[in-house]
Amino acid sequence: MTSAKRRRRVLRWVLWSLLGLVVLVVGGTVIWSQVGVMQAEPEPLAAAEANPALTIDDDAAAGIVLAPADGGSEVGLVFIPGAKVQPEAYISKLQDLAAEDGITVVITRPWLNLAFFDLRGLDAFTSAAPGIDTWMVGGHSLGGVRSCQLAPDADALVLFGSYCANDLSDSDLPALSLSGSEDGLSTPQKIADARHLLPEDAEMVEIDGASHASFGDYGPQDGDGTPTISDEDMRRQLAEPIGSLADALR
Structure with missing residues (x-):
């Protein structure tokens, strides 16, 4: 040869x-x-679906759309789920944002159940509610990390048991960080260590008794702490600061 x-x-x-x-x-x-995709718990989901003040639609392109039943919405939230968590697992915890605070929520369906593989821009999700001009972006865990990357195209950022990997400290973006005192994954120390990546005036809210999985309804999660907060109280403590942020944006 x-x-x-x-x-x-x-x-x-x-x-x-x-x-x-x-x-x-x-x-x-x-x-x-x-x-190993973590599925939505049936009882909280069924209760949210029966909420008369809430409409739930499945947009094939954008994701699950939660809206106030009366149709009066001026502010939207694009919410990105955590890694390998079924999007429906967040409907119950986020329902009050739509039903009581008039915020349209688009829960995305990340490609391959992982936010980092989903390269779509923010407009791929806001298109589900074209009548809304003011948009917050946020997410849980890995979804929150991805939301930080999309934040420059939004009007505000909301983190749910998460933190940024990219630097937004020099932006004037309104930012809200919601964390849990019992979170064993996005621990209070990790939240504190990444604080410098957020704007100086970002609002930091630690929810007493909340674990990592408290931000959704998908059961316990490996490595997490033990929650001591009820689901009803968790919903309230999520809705109040986000509702206040939405009011400031209106």
């Missing part, structure tokens, strides 16, 4: 090996993203 043929044969082997590795990595990632 000539040296030229030998080189071509080695090159083909290398290329096919690389292709096989890419297929394995992509295939493995897709399979992993679908395994």
Whole structure:
């Protein structure tokens, strides 16, 4: 065999090996993203669906849209779920924002159940409510990290048991950080360590007794702390500061 043929044969082997590795990595990632997805607990979801002051629509492109039943909404929130958490698991905790505070909430469906794989811009979600011009963006856990990346295109940022990885400290963006005293994943220390990445006047609210999973309704989560707050009180303590922020934006 000539040296030229030998080189071509080695090159083909290398290329096919690389292709096989890419297929394995992509295939493995897709399979992993679908395994162990934390599902919405049925009882809180059913109660929210029965709320007469709330409408719930499923927009095939944008996600789940929560809106006040009377249709009066001037401010919206694009909410990005945490990693491998079913979007429906957040409906119950966020329902009061729409039903009582008049905020339209778009809960996104991240590609592969992971916010970092979803490269869509904010307008891909705000398009679900074209009549609203003022938008907050926020998210839980990994979804909050992604929301920080989208924040420059929004009117305000809301973090739910999360923190930024990119620097927004020099922006004049209104920002609200909601954290839990019993959060074993986005711990109070991690929240404090990333505080410098938010604007100086960002509002920091630690909810006493809240764990990481308290921000949704999907059951306990590995590595998390033990919550001591009721679901009803958690809903109230989420809605109050977000409602106040929405009022300031109106």
